[in-house]
Amino acid sequence: MTSLTSNPQTSISHRHNAVIEVQNLVYTYSHQEPVLKEISFSLNAGDRVALMGATGSGKSTLLENLIGLKHPQSGAIYINGTLVEPKTLPQIRKQVGFTFQDANDQLFMPTILEDVTFGPRNYGVSPAIAIDKALQLLADFGLEAYARRSAHELSGGQRRLAALATILALEPSILILDEPTAGLDPAWRRHLAQVLLKLPVQVILIASHDLHWLGRVTQRALVLSGGCIQIDSQIQPLLQDGKTLDQLGLPVDW
Numbered sequence: 001m002t003s004l005t006s007n008p009q010t011s012i013s014h015r016h017n018a019v020i021e022v023q024n025l026v027y028t029y030s031h032q033e034p035v036l037k038e039i040s041f042s043l044n045a046g047d048r049v050a051l052m053g054a055t056g057s058g059k060s061t062l063l064e065n066l067i068g069l070k071h072p073q074s075g076a077i078y079i080n081g082t083l084v085e086p087k088t089l090p091q092i093r094k095q096v097g098f099t100f101q102d103a104n105d106q107l108f109m110p111t112i113l114e115d116v117t118f119g120p121r122n123y124g125v126s127p128a129i130a131i132d133k134a135l136q137l138l139a140d141f142g143l144e145a146y147a148r149r150s151a152h153e154l155s156g157g158q159r160r161l162a163a164l165a166t167i168l169a170l171e172p173s174i175l176i177l178d179e180p181t182a183g184l185d186p187a188w189r190r191h192l193a194q195v196l197l198k199l200p201v202q203v204i205l206i207a208s209h210d211l212h213w214l215g216r217v218t219q220r221a222l223v224l225s226g227g228c229i230q231i232d233s234q235i236q237p238l239l240q241d242g243k244t245l246d247q248l249g250l251p252v253d254w
């Protein structure tokens with residue numbers, strides 16, 4: 001991990017044992033300036049990392065590149081040494097659990113229980129085992145009473161927790177979450193933090209505007225601004241550096 005620095009990309013060397021390695025990633029939506037310009041970083045086993053950045057800075061775009069939903073114009077992403085490309089996506093998605101910013105993108109079955117059992121059933125887990133596990137996960141998130149209801153009958157926060165249950169059911173070794181606390185009250189934000197801190201995963205990467213919550217769940221922060229990773233540092237000193245956060249469009253008291 002580097003210390004607080006304004007341009008860490010120059011100091012990143014190749015880390016062949018990295019869990020996630022991003023090398024010189026460039027991503028441009030059609031006919032626009034690049035949203036991501038020469039992004040490079042490595043995440044290692046045990047890293048719990050916050051991805052911070054002002055609205056529209058490119059956090060979701062970066063996360064969607066990491067799991068192969070978007071394809072960079074140049075650069076490369078390796079997950080546990082495997083290049084992320086169309087032919088490796090089945091292998092990548094066995095390792096990586098990803099929740100979308102919009103939980104509705106993840107819940108498409110007639111009931112929540114079927115959503116949570118869908119992934120394990122696809123990987124050949126028996127119905128009885130998949131259902132047991134799903135009911136346990138739904139209970140962990142206070143959703144046991146909703147198991148046989150449709151996602152449309154859940155609140156926004158409940159949908160977000162249900163979407164997280166769908167990916168935890170697959171026991172991913174890497175967790176990538178886009179705005180996991182949006183719509184959650186303080187008690188559920190705390191509970192979610194406790195759940196995440198106990199998970200036996202290699203790496204957690206979380207994009208969020210919920211800076212105080214990120215400070216409880218992650219140790220390291222990457223800050224996106226102007227299409228680049230402007231900061232790669234321990235999160236606690238950064239959260240106390242109101243001036244730097246303000247300059248990056250992340251005023252801490254707002």
Ligand SMILES: Nc1ncnc2c1ncn2[C@@H]1O[C@H](COP(=O)(O)OP(=O)(O)OP(=O)(O)O)[C@@H](O)[C@H]1O
Pocket residue numbers: 029030035053054055056057058059060061062101
């Ligand atoms: N499908 C798209 N087509 C064109 N431009 C897009 C598309 N999706 C996002 N963008 C643009 O890319 C930029 C980055 O968007 P992105 O959603 O990655 O930002 P973000 O940091 O996740 O924002 P937020 O904090 O609001 O979730 C924005 O300027 C946005 O307008």
